Amino acid sequence: MEDIDGKSTYAQTNSPCIESKYTSISLTNAQYTKGDFVGYVFAWFSLVPIALIVSFLTLIVFRRDLHTISYFCGILLNEACNWILKHTIREHRPPREITVLFTEYGMPSSHAQFMFFFATYMILFLFIRVYKNYNLIDDLWKYAAAFGSLTVAGLVGYARIYLGYHTGSQVLWGSVIGVLLGTIWFTAVQVVLTPFFPYIASCPLGELLMVRDSTLIPHVFWFEYTSTRSEARNRQRKVTSRKSQ
Template sequence: MDDGIDISTSAETNAHCSKSVYTSISLTHVQYTKGDFIGFVLAWSSLVPFCLLVAFVTLIVFRRDIHTISYFVGLLLNEAVNWILKHTIREQRPSRDISVLFTEYGMPSSHSQFMYFFATYLVFFLLIRVYRNYNWMDDLWKYALIVGGYLCATLVAYSRVYLGYHTGSQVIWGGVVGLVLGCVWFAFVQAILTPFFPYLAGSRPGELLMLRDSTLIPHVLWFEYTSSRSEARNRQRKLTSRKSQ
């Protein structure tokens, strides 16, 4: 993602900043006004999309779940759509009192579009794909995650306006596009791709990559926990039996 990320700064550039003194988070150079604590917090919040991408890559590498891969592919396609829209609409970003090099166009905001795609897909994933408890009280964690996802998306969108990288309309339309694409992609994965998951997992390439299809498992975490515990106990019994012989 290249939305609003400062590519290069120099001492000469900072010397020309007459209205505000800017500083940046050294990791990605997302800028905020020096001494502004709220700007500092919002600058870090704007890094949430990058954290999510790292989390997805980590999950894919270690779990190899096909639906997680599909979720990640949807996020990448969402970014591609954002790039096309930006270079088609070509709406400029709001003017700032500092000269920095970053992506020229700002409509729609890729941060906002990314986060609302993520939050919207998460809603359908939790309510449709994840197991349902008999008692709604036991599902409160799902609703907490849903609310938290949209609150986080809103915070990231607001940070882009506050930090001067986007106008209000740019983050609003980014959120709308992300929400729509999240609905469309989940429907596509659920209705079109999911029936092919067992064949993909059972194929030769799927076996080589150790891909998993967890669609029919109601409680994946509990299944993996009980399976690993049972396997560990069996191996322990075999080891004890060999030592006693």
Template sequence: MADSSAAGAYRDVNCNEPAIKWKPLSMTFVEYPAGDFIGFVLAWFSMIPIFLLVSFGTLIIFRRDLHTMSYLLGLLLNEVVNWILKHIIRESRPLRDHQILFTEYGMPSSHTQLMFFAASYFVLFVFIRIHRNYHWVDDIWKYGVSIAGFITAIIVAFSRVYLLYHTYSQVICGAIVGMILGGAWFCVVQLVLTPFFPVIASHPIGEFLMLRDSTLIPHVMWFEYTSTRSESRSRQRKVTSRKSQ
């Protein structure tokens, strides 16, 4: 992340040799106006999509859950669709005096599209896939995290406009496309891919990779908690029994 006083996307080096063109490579590079605290905060929000993708990768490595893998696959396909749309529409980003960019086109906003895809898929997953309790009070956390997800997506979208990476029309288009793709991908996973999860998990390759299918488990977090606690107590009793002999 850098402020607006940084060098441009291409800069010449004054030396005896021919001018050298420099180009940024970091995917986490975000510019904000120097001395602007709001811009500084929004620049960090603007990097949430990168953090999100890294978090999914880490979660998959440690949990090997097929639903999580499908979620990440949808996010990656969403990025492919965004790249295709940008190169079909070919709408330029807003102009400013200085700007370091990785893609020339801005319609639709990839950050906004990814965040609204993630938020839409997450809401559907929480309310359809996760076990429903008998009383709505026990499910109030679902409303909280769903609202938080969309608020975060809105802040990320606003940050792209505030930092002059996109126009309002570009982020609005990204939000609409993201929500449509998020809902469509959830339907694909729920209706098309999920029936194959038991086959994938029980396949020799799936067993070797320790892939998990949690489709039939109503409350995964509670199941993992109780299973871990039960196994821990069982092993503790065995250790105590051996010491007493």
């Protein structure tokens, strides 16, 4: 069990709890009951935040877009807020027979807060920042992405209850806080930070790091696709002309 200072202990069946020098990273330690297929699936859903973090880091390294960087900075701030809240409220997780317990408290759920922050920012970004079409058919992918984000966030939150890591109230408050912080951070990026993006991208450090500001580009994917095709054709023409000489 966790002691009053939030320290982790190691428990074995039919043996007293003893102090252990080992601990675990709560985001990766997803245990489930052996033979429980539903629990197995939900354990994998608990790892979705890790996949998202890896995806963000990959996008930042290869695309270096200021909006993506701002999105990820918001996720880090959201996690910092969760840590502060947990160690302020100090509400324990529900009792559960597991071999490894955590140094973290349970209120609010970090998984739920993470996922609903991600989903809220994603939905606002899709419907406010991304280009708008004049018909519903062309925007179906936005609704699909928004629905998918909310669905995965809900499944991750329910997985934490099903696996016994959090109570319903801990997941509920984590979700509410995630939605609130996601809305606040998107507003801050859209209103306060975005006007500075052109200066950041054009400053010496921005040029050195090759960061990009795509705010004024209505359809980034189409712009990159057409730019790449145009450049490839120009280079092909040059290669062909050299060979013919």
